[in-house]
Amino acid sequence: MLVVDILTGGVRGGTAIMFAALGETLAERAGVVNLGTEGCMLVGALGGYAVAAETGNPWLGLLAGALAGAALGLVHAVAVVWRRADQFATGLTLMFLGLGLTSLFGAAYVGKAAPGFDPVPLPLLGDIPIAGEILFRHDPVTYLTFVVAPLLWFTLNRTKAGLLVRAAGERADVLHVHGHSADLVRTAAVTAGAALAGLGGAQLSTAYAHAWFEGMTAGRGFIAVALVIFAAWRPLWVMAGSYLFGAALAVAPALQARGHALNQFALDALPFVITLVFLAVLGRRTLRAAPEELRRVFAR
Numbered sequence: 001m002l003v004v005d006i007l008t009g010g011v012r013g014g015t016a017i018m019f020a021a022l023g024e025t026l027a028e029r030a031g032v033v034n035l036g037t038e039g040c041m042l043v044g045a046l047g048g049y050a051v052a053a054e055t056g057n058p059w060l061g062l063l064a065g066a067l068a069g070a071a072l073g074l075v076h077a078v079a080v081v082w083r084r085a086d087q088f089a090t091g092l093t094l095m096f097l098g099l100g101l102t103s104l105f106g107a108a109y110v111g112k113a114a115p116g117f118d119p120v121p122l123p124l125l126g127d128i129p130i131a132g133e134i135l136f137r138h139d140p141v142t143y144l145t146f147v148v149a150p151l152l153w154f155t156l157n158r159t160k161a162g163l164l165v166r167a168a169g170e171r172a173d174v175l176h177v178h179g180h181s182a183d184l185v186r187t188a189a190v191t192a193g194a195a196l197a198g199l200g201g202a203q204l205s206t207a208y209a210h211a212w213f214e215g216m217t218a219g220r221g222f223i224a225v226a227l228v229i230f231a232a233w234r235p236l237w238v239m240a241g242s243y244l245f246g247a248a249l250a251v252a253p254a255l256q257a258r259g260h261a262l263n264q265f266a267l268d269a270l271p272f273v274i275t276l277v278f279l280a281v282l283g284r285r286t287l288r289a290a291p292e293e294l295r296r297v298f299a300r
Contacts, residue, residue, distance in 0.1 A: 069198015
């Protein structure tokens with residue numbers, strides 16, 4: 001069934017985008033934009049695949065991907081939070097740095113086999129008609145997003161740590177009055193957010209593609225950044241939006257599997273067209289919901 005295949009592909013293909021978008025949500029709620037999310041995903045994809053290939057353990061690869069993304073995110077945090085560099089210019093530079101590093105060190109892993117994550121149907125849930133196939137017959141990393149998105153929502157809205165993050169993005173002076181450092185909070189948020197982006201990259205290489213090749217993220221990091229604006233900085237909306245864009249990515253293979261002769265370039269462009277349409281229609285409205293410190297960044 002075409003619709004079921006597209007929706008199933010939306011969950012599977014949207015997982016990497018969701019990790020990255022949730023990470024960017026965390027960073028932006030603290031008042032920092034990371035346009036280098038694409039680079040964080042790339043180093044996470046290579047780090048995850050390389051460590052899985054060398055150790056034979058995909059879970060270690062997943063951890064390595066998160067650490068690789070965090071390392072690149074920390075570079076961004078130091079530059080923009082502590083050295084007051086331009087956030088947009090630094091983010092784009094970070095993206096090119098990630099692309100260059102993965103092109104240099106990833107050549108040895110092109111075509112090299114590595115253990116990965118295969119689909120594991122959940123008992124009972126996987127047997128539910130239609131819904132079971134769409135939601136509960138995926139790899140373990142995809143199931144992880146079912147927990148991460150609600151957990152991030154809870155953390156941001158119901159915990160002291162989340163309050164500190166939101167204060168850093170809304171009124172940094174309040175943090176200073178109460179003895180907290182906004183710079184430290186932002187650094188932690190950006191680094192943790194980049195770790196999630198790296199986790200998304202590792203899922204892409206070890207669970208989705210089961211391979212490493214240069215530039216494999218193919219713009220997913222930029223889609224994730226745009227998705228945060230579309231979702232108005234709300235983790236649960238990010239989850240829904242990620243599945244939407246994942247479904248857009250799944251249209252082409254689903255149609256090709258049924259022998260439909262459609263323009264491949266048009267199908268490949270579909271997720272980016274959807275991104276532009278949503279930004280054009282909702283961008284100005286959602287920007288009014290942006291954290292105060294973030295609006296200052298956008299206004300520059």
